[in-house]
Every structure is written in C-alpha cells, then in structure tokens.
Amino acid sequence: MSLRKIISNKTMSAFAVILTVFASTSVFAQEAAATAKPIDMGPIYKSTLFYVLLFLLLCLFIAIVGKALRVYELTRETQGKPEGINWDTVNGVLFAIFLVVGLYGVYWEYTVHGEMILPEAASEHGKRIDEMFNLTLIITTIVFILTHIVLFAFAYFYKSSGNRKAYYYPHNNSLERIWTIVPALVLTVLVLMGFLTWRSIFYKIEDPNNKPLSIEVTSSQFQWDIRYPGADGVVGLKNYKKITAINALGIDFSKKESLDDQVADEIVLPVNKPVRFILTSKDVLHSFYMPHFRVQLNTVPGMTSYFEFTPTITTDEMKVKTNDPSFNYLLLCAKICGSNHYNMQKPVRVVSQAEYDEWVTKQTPYLTDDLRKVFNLPVPVAPATPAKAADTTAKDSTAITNQIALKK
Template sequence: MGFIKNSKFRAVIVLAFIVGIGVAPRAYSQDTITTAAQAVDTVAQVADTAVAVTDTTAAASDSAAVASDTAATPAASAGGSAATAVAVAEESGPNIDPQVYMNFFYGVLLVFLICVLVAVIGKIIQVYELTRRMNGKDTTYYMRNFNARLFIIALVLGLYGVYWSYVHHGGQAFRAAVTEHGARIDTMFIITTIICTIVLVVMHVAMFSFVYIYRARPTRKAYFYPHNNTLEKIWTIIPAVTLTILVLFGFFTWRSITNVSEEAQKEAILIEVVGEQFTWTVRYPGRDGKIGERDYRLTTPLNGLGIDFNDKNSWDDQLGTEIVIPVNKPVRFQIGSKDILHSFYIPDFRVQMNAVPGMKTYFQFTATMTTEEMRDKLGDYNYDFVMLCNKICGGGHYNMQKKVRVVTEEEYQAWLNEQPYFFTEDLRKEFQLTNAAKEEEDTNLLAQAN
C-alpha cells in the first residue's frame, strides 16, 4: 500500500486500469435464448394444434353439426393456453447465459493482473534505487538520463513513422484529380502538406533534442529564462505570415473555381441534384437545355421534387438513374435539399458543395478522364467514381451515395435518350386536375366578388 500511496507510478496504474478495461471483452455481449422466445415456440405449437382441430371439425361438419361445437372448445382452450404462455414469458424475464458472467469476471481478472504487473515493476525499480543508494551511487540523475534517452528513441521512431505513413498511406490518401480545377486544389494541398511536414519535423526534433541535451546533471544548474522579445516576435510573425499566405492561396483558388463567367455557364450542361434522407435525385434538362423550376408547395406523392409544370421548361426534364457526364465538357450542377443540410461530394473530382434546403448552390467542373480510362490506370476494372454526402445527416448517411460515370460524348447522348421523363402520364393527369380545380376556385371567387 505504501507503493500505491507514495510511488510515482500511481498515474501508470490508473492508465493500466483504463487500458485493461478497453481490451477486456465486452461483458454484456450475449447470444441467449430467452424464456419469451421459448414461449413463442409454445404459442406456435398450440396454434398449430388449434388449426388441426379446426380442420378436423370442418371435415366432420357434414356428418354432425354437434361436432363443430365440440371442436370449438379445444380451439378456445388452445387460444387460452397461448395467452397464458405469453403472459408467463413476459413475467419471467430473460435468461442470461452463464458465459456472460464468465466474460465479465475474465475482464475484471485481466485488469487486476495488469495492475499487479505494473506494481511489481514499480517495486523492482524501488529495490534497484535502494540498492544503488546503499552502494553510494547516484539515485537521482540516472533516471533523468534514462528518460532522456527514451525521448531520443521516441523521436527516431516517430520520424520513421511519419516517413512510413507517407510512403505506404500516401497513395491511399492522395490520388491525382480527374478534373481541370482539381489540379489547382492538388497543388494547394501539396504545398500545405509540405509546410506542415517541415514544421512537424523541425518542432519535434527541437523539443525532443532539448529534453536530451538539457537534461538534469550534477554539474549543471537550471537557468531561469522568463522572456525574450526577439523569440516572441519570431514564433509569432513567421506562423502568422505563413498562415495568411495559405489562407489567401486557398481563397483565390476557390474563387477561381466557383466564380464562373456567364459565357462559361451557358456552355455547360446543367444537371440538378437534390438530396434528402437518404437518397439523391438527379434531373437532366431536355432538348431545351433548361431545367424547370421547383416549388416545395407543389410536392405530392407523385411529384416528389415539387416541380412546377406550369413552367414548360420542365416538361422534357429527365430522371437520371445515375450521374453520367461527358468527358472534356463542362458540367454545371445545381444542388439543393428537400429536408436538412447535405453535401454534394465527389472525391476524385475535388468537388464539394453544400446542399441547403430552400437555396440553390452550384458547382461547375470539367472531367478529364473517363471511367474506363481510370479503371485502366488503376488496374481495377470494377472501380467507379462515387458521389457521396459529406455531412452527417442521420442513420442512413453512410449509404447516401450515387454512382458517377464519365463517358464519351456519343455514349452520353445514347444514355440520355434512354432516360425516362419526369412529366409522366400520371403527373399530366394530376397537373390537369389541379389546374381545373384552381380555375374553378378562381371563377367562384370572381363570382363572389361581383
């Protein structure tokens, strides 16, 4: 107990206890058969018996009408037995598998053993210190030297970890963009990564080296150095200037991507993407190249987007079962949401824009590589570009995605010709009935006014 109260390893014991809890098996994970489940089986068996009795009764009904009355009694009895079994099952509660308790006590034992191991190591170190003191050797500074060397080892291992992560994980985390504007974003990302890596390496080398170089020694006395204006200016001005440059770099890059001229907008194919929990709806313009207006007040079970069919531009709009765009041709996405905030995100294209309820947002880009070319480049012939939601929007967020295909112009036109129209025959009928009702209402209001 003296060790626990007085030693320097109390924090280590607490940490070991936390780690032990983390690695212990989940105490309450179970796969049991409850009494309620057994009762359900009993109910099913009784119900089958009742059905069999009823069938027998029905077969004998032509012979004697009394048999039907006689059979009704077992059926009722079966129903009563079933209800009784369910009531008993509900009252009895679950049956917990004994393995659950074994798992729990195994976890407690594991935590206890880890704590004992740490305590034993602490006692060994205490005995070692006492032995050195009895032999007249240093008992203060040798641990400082030991810890300082551990810092150097940690520095080397940490820098190697950075190198290993860049070499092995870099290819997974970063792949060249397949859009024109993506090259600018990649340049900005690489520059930011290089600067951050330099700061990471320099700062860690300095901190860990200072711990080793200026460790406590018998011949050295600590020097109190409270303030230095020159150092304060250096580590304030340099980061401030660097961050300002990076922010401005990002700002002008983003403006160059999102501020598209009106001429460039007219040349692009306009596609609407509307998000809702947890799906995307894609609308392509017809031959007129224009997308009809939407109004949430017009939303019906048939007209899920609330398309205003009084706008004739909407009559030839087409439903896209997937997102298909032609290569080397500008595409402008009109993005919206029906319920909450979503995010239109295509990682390979370096495209991301919020889908905001009641507000239109836009993102225009040009794809430079078809899906087939990307598959050949990666050697993965099942690879697809994917559009995701990049805002956590609920339980089905993980599955809110849409496949994106980049094809040639000829393939794009052939695919588009096969897509169905939004303005279906049922919607035409609903539209006509709605207009007729509105005209009748206007006529009645006009008559009342006169």
C-alpha cells in the same frame, strides 16, 4: 558457498521463484491443451468490450509497476541509500526513443498510407486544389520534423545531471520577431492561395459559347435524386408545397421548363464540358461529395447551392491510369446523416460527348401520365394498334364442311 548461503542469497531465491512459476505454468498449459477443446475467439476480439478491458488491464499493470517502483525508492530512502534509479536519465532516453519511433512513424505513414491517397484529380479545378494541398503538406511536414527533433533532442542532451544549472533567459526581441513574422508570412501565403482557389471555383465567368450542363441533385435520407434538363437545357423549378406521393420532388409543372425534365439512376457527364450542379435537400443536412473531382458542398434544407466544374478524365481513361478495371467514380454523402448514411452512393460516369448524347435520349421523363392528370395537362394519346388481318382459314374450312354435308 554453503547451502545456507545459497538459500539466503536474494538473487538465487528470486531465480528459484521465477523457475518454479515458469515450470508450473508450463505444466498447467500442457494439461489444458491436452484436455480442452479449441475455442473460436474471433467474436471476442471483435467486440468493443474486449478492447476496453484490455486497456483497463494495461492501466492496472502500469499502476502496479509504478507502485512497486515507488516502494523500492522509499525503501532505499529509509535505509539511507542513494537514489536507485536516475529518473532524469530514464526520461531523457525515453525522449530519444520516442523521437526515433515518431520519425519512423512519419516515414511509415508516407510510404504505406501515402500509396492509398486518391489518384490525380479528374477536374480542372482539382489540379489547383491538389497543388495547394501538396504545398501545405510539404511545409507542415518540414516544420513538424524539425521542431520535434529540436524538442526531443533538447530534452535528451540537456537533461538534469546535477552538475549544471539552467540558464535564465527570459526574453529576446530578435527571436520574438523571427518566430512571429516567419509563420505569419507562410500562413498568409497559404490563406491567399486558398482564397484565390476558392474564388476561381465559385465565381466563374460564363462562356456563352460553352454554357454548362445543368443537373439537379436532391438529397434525402438516404438517397440522391438526379434530374436532367430536357431539350430546352433548363431544369425546371421546384416548390416544396407541391410535394406529394407521386410528385416526390415537388416539381412545379405550371412552368414550361419542367415539362421535359428527365430522371436518371446514375450521373453521366460529358468530358471537357462544364457541369453545373443544383443542390438541394429534402430533410436534413447532407454533403455532396465526389472525391475524384475534388468536389464537396453541403446540401442544406430550404436553400439551393451550386457547384460548377469541368471533368477532364473519362472513366475508361481513369481505369487505365489506376490500373483498375473495376474503377468507378462515385457520388457520396460526407455528412453522418443517419443510420443508413453509408448507403448514400450514386455511380458517376464520365464519357465522350457522343456517348452522352446517346445516353441522355434514353432517360425517362419525370412527367408521367398520372402527373399530367393531377396538373390538368393533356395526356398524349397512345398510337392506335393496327387491327390484325382476319383469319379466313377457319371460315373457309367451315363453309366447305357445310357444303359437303348438304350434298349428302
């Protein structure tokens, strides 16, 4: 082949251009690496603007490739040549690839993120919620996989080839009945399970021999205030009109049930003992959320809500089950209630009845001496401190000194 033909050959010309560009890029990169100082790109990769520009650059690249392919197709069309790219085949192959990648994504989610789910429920009703959740997840996963296999496989095997014509199939009563009745039955079962589970949680028959422990939780931006009952076992009433600087919760001390209430910095629950939370909010909508107990209920300003459950696994037992010595139950807020929403956490401990009885006796009464004065309640008198024995040593030494002086 002559030199002229080699130069005019399109393949050889394209190869030469690519080789020239690669060599030039390598030379510039080596010079830049030799002269430039290392730059910390960490902050750039963490910025939102970087990923926005990266997305726009990707869109631009796709648009350029699309335009180049369009020009290529139009050029062949003007030259009277057949279509250069069979887009029906390309789309069919892309559907098949997407199906394989998608199924692997489902497998990856179950194997990787599946290990990050919560441990077993630490409450009686939580087990029923987990059973309902698992059944729903199994059914939806099976339906998801089967329908997508049919959808993408159909698009691949029945792509247009120019050798066949689509069959016109407008209606089939049997198929209509099947895909209407079967989903309706499945969804009816799931809805009934949810309804019965919900009723079993919120409509309990109180056992007079095992009355629940009442605990009041008041939400506000951005904290949880915990109030335990005193010896009477009853949490006193509140009145928002009585909220002051020293009575932040607005406790009504005209009711005797409020006089012995206690405040706590954490929630401590006795195991296998029913607990009834009284939930209120001082400002905006919050959400009382304890994920390990499968407990979540909104706290609404101006309305009192209740949630009753029985914890079944102590904190120490859960540390063993999860193989995590630092494990702790938490109370969180599941509503985006403001800038410091993430700070709304409260530690929760589940202990034995004996440990709870010992802990609750050490808690601080809500009613302070200042509140007693405001509500005209008697202030307990502090026990008198016994007077210290008089120090007679100094007096005796002084008397002896005076006697010696007189004798002289």
